[in-house]
Amino acid sequence: MDLDAYAEAHAEEWRRLAELVGRRRLDGREADELLDLYQRVATHLSVLRTSAPDPHLVAHLSALLGRARGRAVGTRVGTWAGVATFWTARFPAALWRLRWWWVGTAAANVAVTAVMILWLLAHPSVEQQLLTPAEVDQLVETDFAGYYSEYAASHFAFQVWVNNAWVSALCLALGVLGLPVVYVLFQNVANLAVIGSIMHRHDAAAEFWGLLLPHGLLELTAVFVAGGVGLRLCWAWIDPGPRPRSQALAEAGRTAGTVALGLVGVLAVSGLIEGFVTPSGLPTWARLAIGVLAEVAFVLYVVVPGRAAHARGVTGDLDATLLEDRVAVRG
Known part of the structure; x- marks a missing residue:
């Protein structure tokens, strides 16, 4: 797999996920978008681990997913709807x-x-x-x-x-x-x-x-x-x-x-x-x-x-x- 081409194809999604994670508040649409991007980027990381395990890129996406997961849990679970x-x-x-x-x-x-x-x-x-x-x-x-x-x-x-x-x-x-x-x-x-x-x-x-x-x-x-x-x-x-x-x-x-x-x-x-x-x-x-x-x-x-x-x-x-x-x- 061409690592540079793969990274270029999905760079916008990674950038957008990082942007949403960095925001203090998310509305409903943005919260749903964050969860969708989280799952997609998790799949990207899986592909990279399997086909082109570049350590720097893997570490970057792993850290991004860790922050996104914490934000997703706070968005979805910490609500009365979750209770x-x-x-x-x-x-x-x-x-x-x-x-x-x-x-x-x-x-x-x-x-x-x-x-x-x-x-x-x-x-x-x-x-x-x-x-x-x-x-x-x-x-x-x-x-x-x-x-x-x-x-x-x-x-x-x-x-x-x-x-x-x-x-x-x-x-x-x-x-x-x-x-x-x-x-x-x-x-x-x-x-x-x-x-x-x-x-x-x-x-x-x-x-x-x-x-x-x-x-x-x-x-x-x-x-x-x-x-x-x-x-x-x-x-x-x-x-x-x-x-x-x-x-x-x-x-x-x-x-x-x-x-x-x-x-x-x-x-x-x-x-x-x-x-x-x-x-x-x-x-x-x-x-x-x-x-x-x-x-x-x-x-x-x-x-x-x-x-x-x-x-x-x-x-x-x-x-x-x-x-x-x-x-x-x-x-």
Whole structure:
């Protein structure tokens, strides 16, 4: 390839991109032009790397693209429109695309919890090894219900939100390792099964479910989503398919980041329910109805905007305009 001819043919585009990058403010038309030029110049750099890798020109265009990328991110992402797109398309699309991972995780955890409760009820000696009779009485008569009203509702809601966000973050952060996610989820359901079996054995099942389900439906769903997406991250490393393992893991990791950010909002809702609804004076049926409505709203959120966004090609990964540097360094 004739390097001088190629540079002369595209010099005006490079100059224009540098001009737009150097401006303090861009209107809508100029912002769109910057993004278009960014993608074109990224392709030019890819061609140069492959056919005529002149080090000075490659360094110049790489630096220009780096500045343009920073400007493009500020133009497209740092807006309320980007926030709205995240909640209406990117996050629900990720949930829909990965639904079988977290639905399967939820089903497995519910089944394990049910089996553990039934087993513990059939083996009362295990309870005696875990807690003394006095501790059991205290749990049933005061501690379980008192846990939800011990602190001011606003402080308790924040505490619950932080705790559940931490559990979900662990599932996502440890996802690439696989087994730690299984361990975190098992610890979560084991504690639930132990307390549930004790409450059932001592004729407090109605109180147990009446206090757990209003917030627990949405809260546990969020934890299971984090666990399922974490396991998907591990699977991307084990079986990357036709893509390079690094690329498959990077894509799964970026989508996991989308889910992690979205779950912050979901867990905030469950924390508010646990802080203000669960310990409230509302009748049990009303508290349960609020919990069921929150869970149904989440499912509809995944099915309706999530499925629609996925059908439009949204995957939960970053927007393609933010990933163009992959083209620029190919060679």
